[in-house]
Amino acid sequence: MYAHVTDLLKSFRQREQRIELLRYELLHHANVSGDELIDNLNFSTEDTAPNASGNIFYIMLNYQKFADRLNTETVNEIVAELVDLEKEQDRLHYYVSLLDSREAQVIRRVYFEGCSWEQAAKELGVVMPHGP
Secondary structure (H helix, E strand, C coil): CHHHHHHHHHCHHHHHHHHHHHHHHHHHCCCCCHHHHHHHHHCCCCCCCCCCCCCHHHHHHHHHHHHHHHHHHHHHHHHHHHHHHHHHHHHHHHHHHCCCHHHHHHHHHHHHCCCCHHHHHHHHCCCCCCCC
16 A cells, blocks of 8 residues: 555656646547548448448538537546546545645655655755665
């Protein structure tokens, strides 16, 4: 468990960056273009676009519906990843808040803010232990 928590703390800033990217993508995601849709339909199977193969009429009638579905799937994938990452970050924030105030400050400075252990110790007036 210790190794898992340590790994989560060490990757905290990378998850924060990923969360910011996903939030941007959610607000500014690119909708499926006409070319992308046609390419997708060309490689469709019966399960994903019934009767699409060789049926131009079907494609014309269902173009918008199919594009909307693809765009919705994209947004749903972004939201699913974003929710998972935010839960993980919230969990870490919560557990750190349960620590002694001084310990929490050190964890926040080092893992959340990217400060070095030495700098955090100096700022908080903590003496760093020396090796044997």
